[in-house]
Amino acid sequence: xxxxxxxQEIILDHYRSPHHTGLAxxxxxxxxxxxxxxxxxxxxxxxxxxxxxxxxxxxxVGCSISQAATSVMSDLVIGKPVAEGMATYEKxxxxxxxxxxVEPDEExxxxxxxxxxxxxxxxxVKCALLGWSAWRDATARALAQNESQDAAQxxxxxxx
Amino acid sequence: xxDARTTFSSPLDLQSVRADFPILSxxxxxxxxxxxxxxxxxxxxxxxxVQAIEDHYLKHNANVARAMHQxxxxxxxxxxxxxxxxxxxIGAPDRNEIVFTKNISEALNLVAHTVGGSLKPGDEVVIxxxxxxxxxxxxxxxxxxxxxxxxxxxxxxxGRLDLSNVDELINERTKIVSLTWVSNALGTINPxxxxxxxxxxxxxxxxxxxxxxxxxxxxxxxxxxxDLVGFTGHKVVGPTGVGVxxxxxxxxxxxxxxxxxxxxxxxxxxxxxxYAPPPARFEAGTPPIAQAVGLGAAVxxxxxxxxxxxxAHEHAIVEYALEGLKTVxxxxxxxPTEAKDHGGAISFELDGVHPHDVATVLDTRGIAxxxxxxxxxxVHERFGVQSSTRASFYLYTTPEEIEALVDxxxxxxxxxxxx
Ligand SMILES: Cc1ncc(COP(=O)(O)O)c(C=O)c1O
Numbered sequence: 001x002x003x004x005x006x007x008q009e010i011i012l013d014h015y016r017s018p019h020h021t022g023l024a025x026x027x028x029x030x031x032x033x034x035x036x037x038x039x040x041x042x043x044x045x046x047x048x049x050x051x052x053x054x055x056x057x058x059x060x061v062g063c064s065i066s067q068a069a070t071s072v073m074s075d076l077v078i079g080k081p082v083a084e085g086m087a088t089y090e091k092x093x094x095x096x097x098x099x100x101x102v103e104p105d106e107e108x109x110x111x112x113x114x115x116x117x118x119x120x121x122x123x124x125v126k127c128a129l130l131g132w133s134a135w136r137d138a139t140a141r142a143l144a145q146n147e148s149q150d151a152a153q154x155x156x157x158x159x160x
Numbered sequence: 161x162x163d164a165r166t167t168f169s170s171p172l173d174l175q176s177v178r179a180d181f182p183i184l185s186x187x188x189x190x191x192x193x194x195x196x197x198x199x200x201x202x203x204x205x206x207x208x209x210v211q212a213i214e215d216h217y218l219k220h221n222a223n224v225a226r227a228m229h230q231x232x233x234x235x236x237x238x239x240x241x242x243x244x245x246x247x248x249x250i251g252a253p254d255r256n257e258i259v260f261t262k263n264i265s266e267a268l269n270l271v272a273h274t275v276g277g278s279l280k281p282g283d284e285v286v287i288x289x290x291x292x293x294x295x296x297x298x299x300x301x302x303x304x305x306x307x308x309x310x311x312x313x314x315x316x317x318x319g320r321l322d323l324s325n326v327d328e329l330i331n332e333r334t335k336i337v338s339l340t341w342v343s344n345a346l347g348t349i350n351p352x353x354x355x356x357x358x359x360x361x362x363x364x365x366x367x368x369x370x371x372x373x374x375x376x377x378x379x380x381x382x383x384x385x386x387d388l389v390g391f392t393g394h395k396v397v398g399p400t401g402v403g404v405x406x407x408x409x410x411x412x413x414x415x416x417x418x419x420x421x422x423x424x425x426x427x428x429x430x431x432x433x434x435y436a437p438p439p440a441r442f443e444a445g446t447p448p449i450a451q452a453v454g455l456g457a458a459v460x461x462x463x464x465x466x467x468x469x470x471x472a473h474e475h476a477i478v479e480y481a482l483e484g485l486k487t488v489x490x491x492x493x494x495x496p497t498e499a500k501d502h503g504g505a506i507s508f509e510l511d512g513v514h515p516h517d518v519a520t521v522l523d524t525r526g527i528a529x530x531x532x533x534x535x536x537x538x539v540h541e542r543f544g545v546q547s548s549t550r551a552s553f554y555l556y557t558t559p560e561e562i563e564a565l566v567d568x569x570x571x572x573x574x575x576x577x578x579x
């Protein structure tokens with residue numbers, strides 16, 4: 001097993017100075033996700049404008065892989081439509097589950113390609129996915145929340 | 161390290177012990193030798209145990225108690241023979257005090273459910289901050305159900321039970337005291353005998369999580385003074401899928417059943433059933449037969465070597481490891497830093513490197529340790545950390561493996577550029 005293929009410089013850089021940390025206001029939804037088997041925790045806030053992810057901030061405790069992956073995920077998703085973020089997640093997931101046999105798409109994954117080596121350490125794949133799962137959950141809730149607010153508003157309008 | 165090396169001495173012939181454990185000489189990917197330092201999580205198995213299980217399945221397999229044929233009789237004799245062996249191994253006065261469960265988690269749930277079922281609001285259950293989750297959560301559940309209150313011992317800065325308020329904690333409202341004998345996270349060995357006396361003085365029952373004690377200490381439950389003691393097969397060189405609950409017979413006989421089903425009954429009528437006496441009352445359904453047979457072989461194996469020798473070896477290895485780990489810059493040991501009353505597990509933090517990263521880098525050198533909260537999150541919180549790295553040892557651990565760990569940690573520091 002190649003340590004350098006796991007701990008690429010990009011990963012260590014994101015680990016030492018992660019992006020988008022510190023929980024920002026305002027936000028739509030905050031979630032707290034944990035990895036019960038190892039104890040890694042992430043608190044993550046999302047803000048949407050319609051279907052666009054305008055903000056992600058997070059605070060986490062965890063290993064280099066989980067911290068760096070959350071940092072890279074935020075970079076990849078902020079400013080994008082939700083659907084594009086979800087598609088990026090699918091690509092990242094495919095890479096993680098590929099046991100080293102999937103060629104990463106740098107166009108889509110950018111710094112995320114540095115995680116290709118993680119796929120060869122099955123015990124660490126869940127570390128790389130923690131931030132993503134928090135973002136997906138928060139985004140799904142934010143969409144639902146905004147939708148019901150819109151519906152309530154519309155109802156308010158038609159009642160008026 | 162050289163100083164410590166000259167002073168290392170163990171009563172065990174490590175080479176011949178290790179020859180019984182084929183897995184210890186396997187090669188990992190890349191041709192690396194295995195350095196297994198995760199025995200507190202699960203121990204390795206000697207050939208003798210695996211052969212006993214194989215022999216059972218290949219020659220004697222049948223269901224127990226209910227099969228009216230020769231194989232059924234053989235399987236029953238093997239299963240009940242394992243009960244005799246386990247009873248002798250832990251000094252149980254009566255073989256019917258040994259209940260086979262699936263693991264110690266099930267044993268503790270059994271106790272919380274049956275003993276705890278009669279708790280009332282105002283009653284108190286006392287545990288500690290250093291418990292494994294399986295000696296916390298079942299008590300939280302039963303307290304929630306019955307309205308009883310859960311209290312706990314704190315842990316001192318040096319990783320011992322904080323006994324400063326013992327007489328406040330164990331009081332006339334206390335019904336159950338349930339404590340770990342040896343901490344799986346800190347390694348601390350707790351003064352169970354004294355605490356059992358305190359519990360009894362107020363009329364409370366003493367329950368002991370001996371999951372880490374039975375593997376490494378000579379145990380005599382009759383002398384311990386506790387009422388209920390549990391342990392788990394896979395940590396005593398036995399197979400997974402079997403655990404043990406020992407209880408004083410009169411106490412077990414006074415308890416209601418836990419799970420309902422076959423074998424635990426006396427007479428079943430559609431209008432109601434009566435229950436078998438212990439241990440059958442607590443063994444509903446087909447038990448873990450081959451696993452119990454394997455456990456019997458495991459305790460035979462340990463007795464053959466001698467639990468006093470195993471305890472002495474464990475002590476020597478812990479002392480050696482504590483000394484070695486103290487030479488690693490930036491390393492902080494969680495829990496007691498002296499070998500006195502210290503079981504065979506040491507958890508630590510390494511400045512600037514997360515435990516998962518420590519474990520992964522060590523793994524690439526063939527060294528298996530555990531990283532995380534080791535199912536003891538509260539005690540990590542107590543020390544203000546989210547997780548730690550744990551190295552744990554057993555009768556087959558060599559001083560060379562400790563040296564490999566210490567060297568490996570030096571490499572971890574240089575790899576993450578904290579050196
Ligand atoms: C102190 C202690 N109690 C309980 C357990 C639970 O054991 P099991 O998972 O076999 O039920 C363990 C081991 O994981 C332990 O170390």
